[in-house]
Amino acid sequence: MKGISFNTWVYGSFPTWVPSYTLDNVIVRLSDMGYDALEIGCASPHAWPAYLSAQRRREISQLLQSKSLKVSSMLPAPGGGPGMNPASPLEEERKYTVEHYKDVIRLAHDLECPTVLYIAGWIVHGTTQQQAKEYSRAGLQEMADYAKDLSVTIVIEPTSADSNLIESADDAIELLQATGRQNVKLMFDTFHVMYRNEVPVDYVDKMKDNLAHIHIADSDRMPPGQGRCDYKGLIQALKRIGYDGYLTMEIGFDKRSADPDWYARTSLEYLRELWK
Amino acid sequence: MKGISFNTWVYGSFPTWVPSYTLDNVIVRLSDMGYDALEIGCASPHAWPAYLSAQRRREISQLLQSKSLKVSSMLPAPGGGPGMNPASPLEEERKYTVEHYKDVIRLAHDLECPTVLYIAGWIVHGTTQQQAKEYSRAGLQEMADYAKDLSVTIVIEPTSADSNLIESADDAIELLQATGRQNVKLMFDTFHVMYRNEVPVDYVDKMKDNLAHIHIADSDRMPPGQGRCDYKGLIQALKRIGYDGYLTMEIGFDKRSADPDWYARTSLEYLRELWK
Amino acid sequence: MKGISFNTWVYGSFPTWVPSYTLDNVIVRLSDMGYDALEIGCASPHAWPAYLSAQRRREISQLLQSKSLKVSSMLPAPGGGPGMNPASPLEEERKYTVEHYKDVIRLAHDLECPTVLYIAGWIVHGTTQQQAKEYSRAGLQEMADYAKDLSVTIVIEPTSADSNLIESADDAIELLQATGRQNVKLMFDTFHVMYRNEVPVDYVDKMKDNLAHIHIADSDRMPPGQGRCDYKGLIQALKRIGYDGYLTMEIGFDKRSADPDWYARTSLEYLRELWK
């Protein structure tokens, strides 16, 4: 296991606008708390690529280095104004989405981040499932080819709670195989697994050959240990397969009422104790 | 009163990704239901300006005309990837936001829509309230000057439930006065008023000299009549001041579980009966 | 039955501070809605006697007359800074409370209000129940003697939900008898009756010989008809005994989130239909 990481959504303006902190402030907070890494949500004010000049990227890299914090992964923001749905019926949106993912992959490279998450999109009424899957597969292939040259891995995340296209482990594996690219891997999020009333340790079993990333979120997107997920069993399963990615929390971001530090601190203390 | 209108968020991918329908489909549904107008949320797949060519705009206009549906208003999508926070500490974001509003104003003009909503932004920790207000005011002035030539009115909406800058009627009035532009007016949303535990009819009283638009949403963003808001009193108050804008629902969009047609139909029946 | 009345707490600053309206504004709102009378809560900004000059009292009387609204009753505000507990262990407080009730009785007289409510107080730990009852009885006798000359009736209200002294119909009847004054009568509040899991129509039966006032409030202090109280049965019982007081709502005041007009309008429509 590479370390424990925390996704920045709850500290940013997506999807709830406040509370919101600058990326620099979040880096300092998470590092001081004892995190090994952070997962950067690529929405403003943290990391909308077009707002980050070469100079800013160097500053962020230096701050990360001085605070001994890695970037475990990056995650584009779907569902905002430009949509960012790779399975959109709009050709303009599909093209824009591929270009945006390339920008995020480039940003990942600039911040020495090895992994970018892929949200495979959703079906707008009127598009067939088959057509949506083909759109998404074609987009992913183009992204993967671009990422390969920059040594970035793309991981497919089933997102049942939010979408209607890649919902399960099986859906993700099918897309992985259809894509046929070496730098495309798999991940899952315990919250999305529970949304389907499925069992997280079973996802370890199904995905084990290609499992490169994981999102930790208890029921209701609470910190691990605050809900009904069996994290003890999950950690054992991950050790058993020799999981060597990060444990990354993605929690609290759906609630304006969340105190981000409480989510981050509570999670870290719980997982440090559990993984020992 | 100009008519009854319905905001398209619940039919689109912002902020919940599904269910989602094309704009054409939404126009047909709302018109068939008996609406006078719709308020277009400017996120994909409905109306991200960059995805709408001149040809598409003509097609949409023709469809609207053939279905006898007006566009009451337009609303940009804040909090997604590019942020769209006019009070952002990032200069790049503030500039982009102003340009995006100009695109939306242009789109409004192309679809014969008289009104664009202004979401005044939110304070990212580290920005002072005073500085945030100045950023927002400066952005609004530039938008208003652009809108003036296109005969578009911009209405300021206090959004207490989502933001921390323009929260109340008093905040909005203060911003209106600071802006000093004739084509800037006021609106309120009954849901945001109730989030502050304030009283919608009192907002009519406070804003009456400049009230140009209104969002109708009962508690929990339910259709009017399903919660604890006194809509009978509100309609009386609007009649008393000779309100001549639209009654526009903005509801259900925060719940993936929402059946959009139920929200639209229930609201329309309730308001038609009440305004008689 | 003399008419339908509405208590002003939910429109004032006691106990929740906002929303709050001036007494003049409340008079206009309730009259326009169709109420016959209002019950004035004697806290600022409505009717703290010391803040109401002779001139202001005349103005209020004239406004009431011009809006054809009666004052059904008046109610002091217990539990605030000066306490107003007639059973207090502090002699200073007991004296102040009697003097304050006299001020309220005088105010009632000035506004042609026939009835003042008596909140019999509560036991502070260390006072015996017997002692507390004697304090309360002695205070009430002094108030009643003062009220007699001004033709004001005092009604004892059991307040089980808030206090621990006069909790039931039996407690109130016992106090009535101990007091032995002709201008002391009884009342009850359906909310307090339900707090004890007792039955409102049974209170009509027990109190019928001296029932001079009634508070209508459904479970959770909601408008009548929104909860689990059998108001149809209650109205029948009141008609059966020839009740000739007011039906007075005292609701919503414990919730800052209450829209006062919704409470008042919903209640009035419900009771007008029911009493017909």
Next chain:
Amino acid sequence: MKGISFNTWVYGSFPTWVPSYTLDNVIVRLSDMGYDALEIGCASPHAWPAYLSAQRRREISQLLQSKSLKVSSMLPAPGGGPGMNPASPLEEERKYTVEHYKDVIRLAHDLECPTVLYIAGWIVHGTTQQQAKEYSRAGLQEMADYAKDLSVTIVIEPTSADSNLIESADDAIELLQATGRQNVKLMFDTFHVMYRNEVPVDYVDKMKDNLAHIHIADSDRMPPGQGRCDYKGLIQALKRIGYDGYLTMEIGFDKRSADPDWYARTSLEYLRELWK
């Protein structure tokens, strides 16, 4: 940090009337439990100034001394009969409020209490926000001048959960600056911060130059550690700025069902462990 203190509301009759204890009894209970200090709520039966003779004040001082308990602070009771709203539209109320605060400041001086809290008031519908702010500022200046001679500090508390005037750190800072008095400082209450869905440690950051007092209350006004507030982070932040005021609980007082000793004891144990 000067010590750990507990506010007496939950032991008194404001705003819920029972359970209620005499001030002497509360002093003994809190001292025996191990508290360093108490914050006295200035409502009867504890400390309505007019009920406390010079003799009683001496007795209280002696009891405090013999039990080694300090008075950290005093807090007037707003929203009761006399209102005590410094922003009231009633001139009589504004004057009375200033006089009452002077009485409380005098009482603080008599009991060697260094700090009096300022509740800045609320807007009654019809008063403009600007007018209300000016009323409140003028009242505060007069209080501060009186307090200066008695070496008492007045601290402004944003009370978003109850009021609509001074809601945030920014609002309080603005009022502090407008007042321009050296003995006026700032405080915040974690409950009110969370009501706004803001983050308590950020208030330390914003108020740090003038932070003289703090109220500790977890979500739902529960003891610290029972809710979702990050008290570990808060204590670290207070240590970082060298905070030298009291940690004062103000909890449970909104619930008649509260067992006051449970609230006091649970809080003390949690904070003693955390501050070590």
